[in-house]
Amino acid sequence: MSxxxxxxxxxxxxxxxxxxxxxxxxxAPQLTVRAVxxxxxxxxxxxxxLAEAIGRAAAEAAAGLNRYPDRDAVDLRRALADHLxxxxxxxxxxxxxGSNEILQQILQAFGGPDRTAVGFEPSYSMHPxxxxxxxxxxxxxxxxxxxxxxxADAVAAVKEHQPSVVFLTSPNNPTxxxxxxxxxxxxxxxxxxxxxxxxxxxxxxREGTPSALSLLPIHPNVIVxxxxxxxxxxxxxxxxYLAAHPAVVDALxxxxxxxxxxxxxxxxxxxxxxxxxxxxxxxxxxxxxxDALVDWLRxxxxxxxxxxxxxVLFGRLPDRSEVFRKLLEQGVLxxxxxxxxxxxxxxxxxxEMALFRDALLTATGRA
Ligand SMILES: *Cc1c(COP(=O)(O)O)cnc(C)c1O
Numbered sequence: 001m002s003x004x005x006x007x008x009x010x011x012x013x014x015x016x017x018x019x020x021x022x023x024x025x026x027x028a029p030q031l032t033v034r035a036v037x038x039x040x041x042x043x044x045x046x047x048x049x050l051a052e053a054i055g056r057a058a059a060e061a062a063a064g065l066n067r068y069p070d071r072d073a074v075d076l077r078r079a080l081a082d083h084l085x086x087x088x089x090x091x092x093x094x095x096x097x098g099s100n101e102i103l104q105q106i107l108q109a110f111g112g113p114d115r116t117a118v119g120f121e122p123s124y125s126m127h128p129x130x131x132x133x134x135x136x137x138x139x140x141x142x143x144x145x146x147x148x149x150x151x152a153d154a155v156a157a158v159k160e161h162q163p164s165v166v167f168l169t170s171p172n173n174p175t176x177x178x179x180x181x182x183x184x185x186x187x188x189x190x191x192x193x194x195x196x197x198x199x200x201x202x203x204x205x206r207e208g209t210p211s212a213l214s215l216l217p218i219h220p221n222v223i224v225x226x227x228x229x230x231x232x233x234x235x236x237x238x239x240x241y242l243a244a245h246p247a248v249v250d251a252l253x254x255x256x257x258x259x260x261x262x263x264x265x266x267x268x269x270x271x272x273x274x275x276x277x278x279x280x281x282x283x284x285x286x287x288x289x290x291d292a293l294v295d296w297l298r299x300x301x302x303x304x305x306x307x308x309x310x311x312v313l314f315g316r317l318p319d320r321s322e323v324f325r326k327l328l329e330q331g332v333l334x335x336x337x338x339x340x341x342x343x344x345x346x347x348x349x350x351x352e353m354a355l356f357r358d359a360l361l362t363a364t365g366r367a
Contacts, residue, residue, distance in 0.1 A: 017135075019132065019135065020132070023132070026125065026126060026129055028335065029333065031328075031333055033328065033331045033332065033333045034331035034332065034352075034355060035331060035332045035333065035348060035352040035355045035356060036333050036348075037332065037333060037334050037335075037345050037346040037347075037348050037352060037356060038333045038334050038335040038344075038346060039235075039335070039346065040173070040201070040230055040309070040310055040311050040346045041229070041230070041233075041235045041346065042230060042231060042232070042233035042235075042282060042286070042310070043346075043347075043348040043349045043352060044233055044282045044349070045233070046233065046234075046272075046275075046279070047278060050271075050272070050275045050278060050279070053271050053274075053275065054268050054271050054272065056271075057267040057268060057270070057271040058264050058267060058268060060267065061263040061264045061266070061267035062264070064263065065263060065264075067263075068258075068259045069259055069261060069262055069263035069266055070263075070266065071258055071259055072253075073095050073261050073266050074090055075266070075270060076095055076261075076266045076269055076270050076273075077090040077093040077094065077095055077241075078090040078093075079269075079270055079273045080093045080095060080241050080269075080273065081093045081243070083273055083276060084213060084226075084243055086213045086214065086216065086243075087217075088213075088216075088243055091246040091249060092216070092243050092244060092245070092246060092249070093241055093242065093243055093249070094241060094242050094244070094248075094249045094252050095239060095240070095241040095261060095266075095269070096239075096240055096241070096256070096260060096261060097238040097239070097240070097260065097261065097265065098227065098229060098238045098239065098240040099198070099200060099225045099226065099227040099229070099240025099241070099242075100126055100130065100240065101240060101260070102225050102240045102241065102242050103126070103127070103130050103196065103198070103225065104130050104133065104134065105252045105255050105256055106165065106194070106196055106223065106225075106242075106252070107130055107131060107133075107134040107136050107165060108134055108255035109251045109252055109254060109255045110164045110165050110193060110194050110251070111131060111134050111135075111136030111164060111165050112134060112135060112136055113135045113136075114137075115136055115137065115163075115164045115165075116136065116137040116138070116139055116161050116162070116163040116164065116165075117131045117136050117137065117138055117139070117163055117164070117165040117166070117167060118139045118140075118141060118157055118158060118161055118163040118165075118166045118167070119138070119139075119140055119141070119166075119167040119169075120140075120141050120142070120143050120149045120154065120167070120168065120169075120172075121140045121141070121142065121143065122143065122147070122172075122174060122175060122337075122338045122339055123143075123167065123169045123172055123173065123174075123175075124167075124169050124172075124173045124174075124198060124200075125337070127167045127169075127198075128140070136164075136165070139157065139161045139163065141153060141154065141157040143172075143175070143177075146177075146305075147172065147175035147177045147305050147313075148177055148179075149168065149179055149183055151182065151183045151186045151187075154183065154186065154187050154190075155186050155187065155190045158187060158190045158191050158192075159190060162192050163191070163192070163193055164192070164193035164194070165193055165194055165195075165196060166187055166191050166193070166194070166195045166196065167196050167198060168183070168184055168187060168195060168196070168197050168198070168212075169197075169198040169200075170184070170197055170198070170199060170202075170212070170308075171199075171201040171202070171204065171205055171209075171307070171308035171309040172309075173200065173201065173309065173311070174311070174313050174335070174337045174338040174342075174344040175305045175307075175313050175338065176201075176305050176306065176307025176308055176309040176311060176312060176313060177305060177306065177307075177308070178205050178206075178209045178308040179197075180210075181210045181212065181214070181215065184197055184212050184215060184222070185215060185218075185219065188215065188219040188221055188222050189219070191221060193221065194221050194222075194223055194248070195219070195221055195222050195223065196223045196225055197212040197222060197223065197224050197225065198225045199211060199212065199224055199225060199226050200225070200226065200227045200229070200230055201230055201231070201308065201309035201310060202226060202231075203230070203231030203232075203280060203283050204230075204231060204283060204286065204287055204290070204308060204309050204310045205308040205309075206287070206308050209308050211224070212224050213243060216243060216244065216245070220245040220247070221245075222244070223242050223243075223244040223248055224242060224243045224244065225240065225241075225242045226240065226241055226242070226243070227239070227240040227241070228240070228241075228269060228272065230310060231279075231280055231283050231286075231310070232272065232276075232279050232280065233279050233282065234268075234269075234272055234279070237265065237268050237269060237272065238265060239265060239268075239269040239272075286310050286347050287310075289347050289348075289350065289353060290307055290309075290310060290311075290312060290347045292353075293312055293345075293347060293353060293357075294306075294307060294312055296357060297312065297314050300361070300366060302314045302315065302316075303315045303316050303342075305342075310346060310347045311344050311345060311346045311347060312344070312345055312347070313338055313342050313343070313344050314342060314343060314344075314345070315339070315341045315342035315343070316341040316342070317341050317342070317343060317364070318341060320336060320340070320341060320342065320343050321336060322363075323343060323360075323363045323364060324336045324343060326359075326362065326363035327356075327359050327360065327363050330355075330358075330359035330362065330363070331355070331359070332355055332356050332359045332360075334346070334356070
């Protein structure tokens, strides 16, 4: 790119907020390699039949693109509510461009200067980044050695810091750990503000693991956040949503940009929901592949966190960067994230997992 003649001009010459100086952006590498196992996407693309249906829906929406889209995305929210069940309707549901935008809107409405959000880490790196972007204070409470949230610790932290927003991620990223409902309930009862249960991976949880959706009628301060980016195999479409008390939805309308969700996005998401069974069809396969991967890693003397998600955190690797690099040299991209001696791998196709297993044995000298 041309430098417009200002060769010495840089970030430091801009009126950037002090709290953003020296910070780095979110940046999971986007590389073309044989096995892309670093951002927890579903490895199975839409079928040709669904891709065509999405194309038709987009073409129909295109015929009306001279007009702004439905600002309140009512049809889509109704379809999402039907999909979730639990007696929810459109008034309980809000949608945005990925659940990251949902989380940002939550912090715009309930966070901000002089306010605090609490999270239990290691957890999703975007929670503190979005807090920073909205100038919300961030308090990190450590999880236990098994990556669980200790209910008593959580309640104590909430009482001490009086956060307007609490993040509970279940199943948690990057550890895969799901939370018992009792923990969510204890936090919801103690919290002076809202409790966001980020359930981006809910569809992958093991049999008998609960969703916080069942708490919504009892705890009006609970917000359950979901996404079509993971189990739904639609990361490229950018559609996230939440279920909550209608008052929460009213609050978010105060901060959302008008027409934030394009007519094309709404049409694509509505069509995808009609194919929910097909899109979620791979979830069973991925759960089985995950459980097999956990068993295999343990059989090879790795430490593995129990996972209710479509990824697995494993260790202990005294030099995890070296293992990461050696995997990449063999065409396998995973994620250097979480506690220092651990790495996270997304569950891919059987072929990708075979490649990963071979590459890992080589990378760790176990071959
Ligand atoms: C991937 C992920 C999201 C999803 O983000 P989108 O913006 O919906 O793609 C949200 N929360 C967690 C914990 C995630 O891992």
